[in-house]
Amino acid sequence: MKRLFLLLALCLTLFATAQEKFTVYFDFDIDEANNPSAVSLSAWINTHKDIEIQKIYGYADSIGNALYNQNLSERRAMHVYEKLKEGGLDVANTEEKGFGESESFAADRAMDRKVVLYFRQKPIVVVKKPEPVVTELTKKMNEAVKGDKIVVPKLYFYDNSDIVLPESRPVLYELLTIMKNNPNLRIDIQGHICCQKIETNQISQKRALAVYAFLKNNGIDRMRLSYQSFGSSRPVYPLPEKSEEEKTANRRVEIEIVAN
Structure with a gap:
């Protein structure tokens, strides 16, 4: 319990020291900052663009x-609030409040005619660099050795055609990236x-040729293909297939590793 109390006290101390304040003074019965404070406030705003104003x-x-x-x-x-807003400071979540003469204790009454800003430096947000996404194809190609065969996943064509469906285009570009990186x-x-x-229309050959042509036309040396x-x-499954899943598995383009 004692350790918990000490930890809480330390946290409160750190919060208190992290919070700073700036004071703006006013002339008697005036709701606009006096000239020295107006100049000071303007300069302060220009040098404190990255702070969090709390109160x-x-x-x-x-x-x-x-x-x-x-x-x-x-x-x-409110006067100070508007000045801060005009100066480009973020005051959307700032507590703005008047206390009247409730804290009028100064021997010099001019010191009681004021607005106090409580602020702190904005917390530093450390953005962790996301881990690179390794897709199924990239992972398998990186792990493959000579002689391995890899099915190109989600590579779909129009029915009885060698034209790749639009949603499968990213798969071709992924394969292209793998070839360029290796x-x-x-x-x-x-x-x-x-x-x-x-087979009556050589569709399997046309589809293999379509992948070959895509890679060659995008800069991959044909001697590597x-x-x-x-x-x-x-x-993969004996004919006739028993389900649509088996048909999809048989209807495929594979990559065999010749050298790496």
Whole structure:
């Protein structure tokens, strides 16, 4: 319990020392800063753009009616609030309040005609650099050795076509990035189809060629690339497939690592 109390006391001490204040003075019965304070406030605003203003508290001396002095202290606080806002400081969450003559204790009453700003330096926000996202394809390609075969995930084409669906374009660019980042990598692009034992329109070859052409046209040396097709001769699941999932698994483009 004693340790908890000491820890709480330390936290309060650190908070208290972190909070600073600045005082603006006013002439008798006036709700605008006097000339010396107006100049000082303007200079202060220009050199404190990165602070957090927590409170703006207005005060008055004890001369005159207490209710009037309460209103006067509020107008003084509002005056400073507007000056800070005009100067570009963030006062959206600032507590702005008048205390009238409730704290009028100074021997020199001029010292009671004031507004006190409580502020602190904005906390330093450390933004942690996000870890690079390693996708399934990149992870498998980085771990692969010569002879490994990797299915290119989520690479879809229009039905009976070698045109890649728009949502699959990022997969091609990911493969392109892998090739650029690994200049010794050589691959063989292999096309496969589903659903029919005899291929009639060479669609698997056209799809493998489409991937080959994309990489070559985007700067990958053709000597690092080759392509071929296997139709339905190497299915993941035997034909005829029993489900749409099995058809999707058979309808694929694979990458074989030739050298890395």
